[in-house]
Amino acid sequence: MLLPSLTKRSASQLPYLHQYQLPVFDFLAPCLATRISQSPRLHFSTSRRRRRAEVQSTDNGSLQATSPKVKTALSDEQRKFLESALRVNQAGELAATLIYTAQTPPIVKAHPHLRPLMKHMYDQEAGHFSTFNNLLAKHRIRPTAMYPVWQFAATALGWTTGIMGREAAMACTEAVETEIGEHYNTQVRVLLGWLEETEKKGEEVPEEMRELVEQIRKIRDEELEHLDHAVGEDAKEARPYELLTSVIRGGCRGAIWISERV
């Protein structure tokens, strides 16, 4: 980058850095120096620069330096990942609530004992949907441009499988939750990877990130619970099982692929 190295400020700020930190703990100089040179943009990271190293005394009385935790930053790729992940999740949960809404009347009419189960699964999906709605609003992420298309497709899928009967409806849940469960698993894995990396660097992980991992984990567990219910309600007896589940799973993957992009 051409500009920042040539500006008036960076030149005048360098001496300030030296008098502020290095002479105070000169025995730490090598480690501080590397920390400083790692900070890529001097203009913007004033708070980071102004942090002093803290000196603590340990049990045996020797002085040990512990640097206070530096707040971690998100790279552009990380921001993009979060944005598209949350957008896809919202679209998926929108679809889930609509699938159950359309399936419930015919299924419950034919099998009244399934009413509590259908309601339980719907309620959980509605909770997931509202979680992601809130996250999108909070982080100013646009919903997918395919929103009305997914509304239509999910209703059609729920309706068709609902009319086909209990086994088909359960096979639909099984197929959807298999894809969604894997999808959430991938996200949890990526986020945990970031947290681990951040901690390794000795930087502070914002509460917001931990919370997000927990939210996605909890939702994933509930999706897998739906999967178990579906298999318990004879999803595997659906005819034609292979065709039905492979079409639905393919559809889910396609929808995820598209929602990640538009």
Place this chain on the structure above:
Amino acid sequence: MATRAPNLSSHLLYRSILSKPPTAAGFPKILHQHHLSSPYYSSAFPTEPPYPPTESEILSAALSRVLDHGFTSRALSLGATDAGYLEVSANLFPRREFEIVLYHLVRERMRLGERVQFAEEGGGRTVGARRLGVGEKIQSLVMGRLRANVEVGVQGRWGEAIALMAVPSNVPPSLQELARLADEIWYLSGDTSVDGSWYTKRASLASVYAASEVFMTQDQSTDYKDTEQFVEDRLRDVQTVGSWIGNTVEWVGYTGWAGVNLLRSKGFRI
């Protein structure tokens, strides 16, 4: 023209310009892209300011020259010298005078939240004592943003800015910035819906804003009363159309399900 004594960094700037002529293609890409706001907005992860300090200083100095010199390369050169750089450093901006327009758009979008604040949040310039509805907030925010052009002193020259935004190569960044402004206004109004209406809301607000901006350049009324009326009327228009579309979609859905239920009650297995 009064030129200040160039300092050390201006010399460096000068030398690097001489050694590497700034062409639009060969120039660091960052100049074209740093206005992009990062996705995933979060208070836990603050983002960098959109302009590096040097550019910011030059462009904001150039803006103070716009009233006298218009949105021109001359204003940009004067801005560079006012900020203590060599005149030639105006060459840092491959988009020339359009860069002043864009800087103003970005800065005023980011300042809008401070300029217009609503009663329940307290502080700043509050609008009314009672709680405003989203529609009224949108209207105050649009007017607040339009009045910022007056307060910064560029309203008299705004026709030139509009002409620059209409130059074909400037259209994409201008539209992008207009879309960001519309998003900012909806965000500041406290609207949190993230459903299918998200796009139509932003598109219709953007169209109202663009039309009002053009109207305002011709407005001779006291304190821009006519513009205020224009904004109010246009917002009402799009609201009517918007709710008509929304109602139609809802009606189709409702009627569809009613038909299905009717057939079900007649014994059809659907």
